[in-house]
Amino acid sequence: THFGFRTIEKDQKVAMVAEVFHSVASKYDLMNDLMSFGIHRVWKRFTIDCSAVREGQKVLDLAGGTGDLTAKFSRLVGEKGEVVLADINDSMLKMGRSKLRDMGIIGNVNYVQANAEALPFPDDYFDCITISFGLRNVTDKDKALRSMFRVLKPGGRLLVLEFSKPVVKLLNSAYDAYSFHILPKIGEMITSDADSYRYLAESIRMHPDQETLKSMMEEAGFDGVGYFNLTGGIVALHRGFKY
Numbered sequence: 001t002h003f004g005f006r007t008i009e010k011d012q013k014v015a016m017v018a019e020v021f022h023s024v025a026s027k028y029d030l031m032n033d034l035m036s037f038g039i040h041r042v043w044k045r046f047t048i049d050c051s052a053v054r055e056g057q058k059v060l061d062l063a064g065g066t067g068d069l070t071a072k073f074s075r076l077v078g079e080k081g082e083v084v085l086a087d088i089n090d091s092m093l094k095m096g097r098s099k100l101r102d103m104g105i106i107g108n109v110n111y112v113q114a115n116a117e118a119l120p121f122p123d124d125y126f127d128c129i130t131i132s133f134g135l136r137n138v139t140d141k142d143k144a145l146r147s148m149f150r151v152l153k154p155g156g157r158l159l160v161l162e163f164s165k166p167v168v169k170l171l172n173s174a175y176d177a178y179s180f181h182i183l184p185k186i187g188e189m190i191t192s193d194a195d196s197y198r199y200l201a202e203s204i205r206m207h208p209d210q211e212t213l214k215s216m217m218e219e220a221g222f223d224g225v226g227y228f229n230l231t232g233g234i235v236a237l238h239r240g241f242k243y
């Protein structure tokens with residue numbers, strides 16, 4: 001692709017990810033529904049169900065984008081709780097804030113522009129952190145996982161929802177064909193930006209598989225790390241605890 005994904009330097013990846021999400025922000029929700037046939041809603045529902053978030057708790061929805069998870073957490077934590085929607089990209093953050101305000105979600109949600117690699121929050125602050133379809137865009141994933149570990153309370157949990165490696169070989173080939181050929185075409189039609197969706201396909205292929213991500217979370221300090229394969233491993237939900 002014109003991004004030359006395999007050889008880019010760190011600064012170039014940061015700029016490229018910024019360019020991709022500035023470009024797709026206004027059509028992001030529509031594209032999510034089209035590309036996943038609406039199934040991303042089921043994956044996100046499952047994440048919420050595994051979060052065990054209760055009234056009064058503090059939640060960080062990291063790389064939260066247009067705020068699908070934030071909206072659900074806001075209802076769960078109630079007025080005594082707090083949800084922080086953090087994202088590095090101001091276009092995505094603005095879309096998220098305006099969508100949530102239109103839904104009447106105000107009061108217990110704060111919006112913070114932040115890089116997952118250097119979170120601007122105190123130690124031991126959040127009961128739960130989620131990062132949904134965000135980690136693969138982060139340049140230094142180990143640094144980001146360590147930063148999440150630092151801001152999590154002892155007893156808290158991290159949930160990472162991300163594309164992963166399909167467990168069935170046939171599904172793997174079909175999924176590759178879909179993401180490299182069909183996905184950029186849908187992107188071109190809806191956003192006039194096929195390159196951003198080519199980046200998406202490449203970033204999915206480059207992302208660590210289930211076992212590698214599990215080891216990375218353990219390396220960052222998390223205990224009791226496990227994962228659920230969703231839709232045949234196209235997506236996986238990893239969960240780890242800070243004890």
Ligand code: SAM
Pocket residue numbers: 017021062063064065066067068086087088089092114115116117131132133134137138139
């Ligand atoms: N979490 C939302 C969801 O599941 O629909 C949005 C996911 S979107 C595919 C990825 C998001 O990650 C974008 O909003 C992007 O700006 C954000 N992002 C990329 N790199 C980041 C970083 N280093 N720190 C924080 N957010 C980042």
